[in-house]
Structure formats: structure tokens, C-alpha cells
Amino acid sequence: MEFIVTVNGAARTVPSGCTVAHLLEILEIDPRRVAVERNRDVVPRQSYGATHVEDGDQIEVVTFVGGG
Amino acid sequence: MLDDPFVLAGRRFTSRLIVGTGKYRDLDQTREALARSGAEIVTVALRRIELKPGQGSLLDAIDPKRYALLPNTAGCYDAEEAIRTCHLARELGMTDFVKLEVIGDRRTLFPDVEETLRAARILVKEGFVVLPYTNDDPVMARKLEDAGCAAVMPLAAPIGSGLGIRNPHNLRIILESAKIPVIVDAGVGTASDAAVAMELGCHAVLMNTGIAGARDPLLMAEAMRDGVIAGRKAFLAGRMPRRLHAAASSPEGGLLE
Numbered sequence: 562m563e564f565i566v567t568v569n570g571a572a573r574t575v576p577s578g579c580t581v582a583h584l585l586e587i588l589e590i591d592p593r594r595v596a597v598e599r600n601r602d603v604v605p606r607q608s609y610g611a612t613h614v615e616d617g618d619q620i621e622v623v624t625f626v627g628g629g
Numbered sequence: 630m631l632d633d634p635f636v637l638a639g640r641r642f643t644s645r646l647i648v649g650t651g652k653y654r655d656l657d658q659t660r661e662a663l664a665r666s667g668a669e670i671v672t673v674a675l676r677r678i679e680l681k682p683g684q685g686s687l688l689d690a691i692d693p694k695r696y697a698l699l700p701n702t703a704g705c706y707d708a709e710e711a712i713r714t715c716h717l718a719r720e721l722g723m724t725d726f727v728k729l730e731v732i733g734d735r736r737t738l739f740p741d742v743e744e745t746l747r748a749a750r751i752l753v754k755e756g757f758v759v760l761p762y763t764n765d766d767p768v769m770a771r772k773l774e775d776a777g778c779a780a781v782m783p784l785a786a787p788i789g790s791g792l793g794i795r796n797p798h799n800l801r802i803i804l805e806s807a808k809i810p811v812i813v814d815a816g817v818g819t820a821s822d823a824a825v826a827m828e829l830g831c832h833a834v835l836m837n838t839g840i841a842g843a844r845d846p847l848l849m850a851e852a853m854r855d856g857v858i859a860g861r862k863a864f865l866a867g868r869m870p871r872r873l874h875a876a877a878s879s880p881e882g883g884l885l886e
Binding site: 568569570571588590591594595596598601603605606621622623624625626627628629 | 649650651652653659672673674675676677678680686687688698700701703713716717718720721722788789815835836837838
């Protein structure tokens with residue numbers, strides 16, 4: 562079974578039971594370089610492995626970029 | 630060397646120049662400009678990550694042992710967006726420091742001081758070290774200080790304008806009553822602008838385009854470093870009084886007849 566989640570505004574299919582840690586792995590993102598929001602709540606870094614992604618979730622993955 | 634630390638929220642810094650990391654050609658230039666500026670605090674913005682693997686990360690260019698990160702809330706137009714950004718920045722940057730920036734107008738990028746103050750009050754309660762970008766308005770500076778901000782950061786001129794210190798008199802009035810550091814944020818275009826800000830008694834200067842927008846950003850990074858140091862020393866030294874007429878520097882007696 563698969564879920565559809567929105568990651569940074571784009572729909573994406575993920576396997577059911579997928580955790581935030583797994584999602585980052587699928588996206589080939591280094592977890593140390595990002596912060597993650599799930600349905601507008603920050604997911605603490607230490608909870609990536611325990612936080613499951615649900616169907617219809619809105620996920621934001623952000624990083625630092627150059628700015629003033 | 631002058632023992633004159635810049636103390637911000639209980640942390641001691643040597644450099645009084647805070648630099649942004651935007652608008653550089655690439656990460657190598659960013660890294661080199663930061664190094665030459667002598668800055669110890671650098672601002673960064675928070676954005677959605679590009680979902681294309683293999684891209685260099687700004688965090689590779691910034692050694693966390695060397696620089697204190699100051700995440701900004703640039704691009705936020707209300708308190709809620711700014712607070713949301715701060716929560717993510719804290720998780721990502723492992724820092725409570727935030728440059729609070731709530732913009733009220735897209736063309737001028739002037740701050741929405743009402744929303745800034747509202748956000749500042751909430752963020753202070755949440756334990757953030759809040760450094761707010763604001764107008765050169767002494768009343769708002771006082772309100773931000775009363776809200777518990779760690780510094781107040783009045784603009785010298787619009788962001789990215791390079792127009793210099795447009796209203797030194799207001800900065801002086803802010804400095805007169807502020808008990809927290811006053812950091813000029815935005816508008817500094819060249820080294821003399823930075824020196825003027827420091828000569829007024831400002832505690833530090835924050836800039837990005839002033840360096841990144843120069844023809845030679847690396848040389849300008851050095852110039853800004855030197856300008857801030859020169860201005861600070863001149864402030865501490867106390868300038869001579871201005872006189873309308875000349876006062877000879879050489880003895881007036883003992884001239885040849």
C-alpha cells in the first residue's frame with residue numbers, strides 16, 4: 562500500500578509505514594542539513610525514525626541558504 | 630590589542646561586523662568573504678530544500694565552530710510566518726538566536742513594526758534570543774527593548790540600497806536610551822558608512838549587499854572589517870570638536886623674521 566504526501570508543495574508517493582527518516586532517505590537528503598515540518602509542526606531531529614508519515618500529510622523540508 | 634568585546638545576549642565576540650551570506654557568486658566566494666570580513670556572526674535564510682541531490686549546502690561553507698549562525702525570517706510578512714520560521718531555524722541551526730524580520734512592504738522592504746513587536750513578544754517568551762530588524766524609530770526601539778529583545782537593529786537605509794546612514798540623528802536618539810546593543814542593519818554601502826555607524830556609537834553593523842554587491846566582494850569584505858574597526862576606535866577615542874575657523878597645528882611663535 563502507498564500513501565500520497567505533499568513534500569515542499571509537490572505530491573509524492575511513499576510506502577505506507579514510511580517514517581520521516583525513511584522519507585529523507587528516499588529523497589536522498591542528509592538529515593543533518595535540514596529541518597522538517599509535518600502538518601505545520603516541527604519534527605524534532607531525534608524523532609525522525611519514530612515519526613510516521615500519514616496519507617495526505619503536508620511535509621516541508623527546509624535548509625539554510627544564503628541570506629542577509 | 631584593544632580589550633573591547635562585543636557582548637550580545639551574554640556571549641562575547643571580538644568582531645563588531647555581522648555579515649550576511651546571500652548574493653555571492655558561489656560557496657567558495659561566500660566562504661572567503663566571510664573569512665576576510667573577520668565576522669563571527671553570520672546571517673542565513675531558511676528555505677525549502679531543492680529536491681535535487683548532490684547540490685552543495687551553505688552549511689558546508691560555514692564552519693559552526695568559527696561562526697555563530699543567525700537565522701533570519703526574511704520573506705515573512707506576518708508574525709505567524711516569522712515564528713514558524715524561527716521554530717524550524719532553531720531545530721536546524723541548534724541556536725536560539727534569530728534575526729526577526731517582518732516585512733511590511735514589498736517595494737521598500739520596510740519592516741512591519743506592529744507585527745515585528747507582536748512576534749518579538751512571543752519569541753522572547755519561547756526562549757529565543759531575538760534581534761529585530763526595525764525602523765530607525767526610537768519609540769519602536771524602546772518597545773522592542775521592553776519586549777525583551779537582546780538587541781535592536783534599526784535600518785540605516787532600505788535593505789540592499791547602499792544609501793548609507795540616512796538619519797544619524799535618529800540613531801543617536803536610539804543610542805541615548807537603549808540599554809541593549811544597537812546594531813545598524815541594512816543600508817550600509819561602503820566602508821565609510823560602516824565607520825559612521827560605529828562612530829555614532831552603534832555597537833555593531835550588519836550587512837550583506839554592501840559586501841556581496843561590490844565589484845570585488847573579497848576586497849570589500851576587508852574594507853568593511855577595517856571600517857568597522859576604525860569607526861569603533863574613533864568612537865572610543867572621542868573625536869575633536871568641530872570648529873568653524875582654523876586652529877593652526879604648528880606653533881605660531883618662533884617664525885623666521
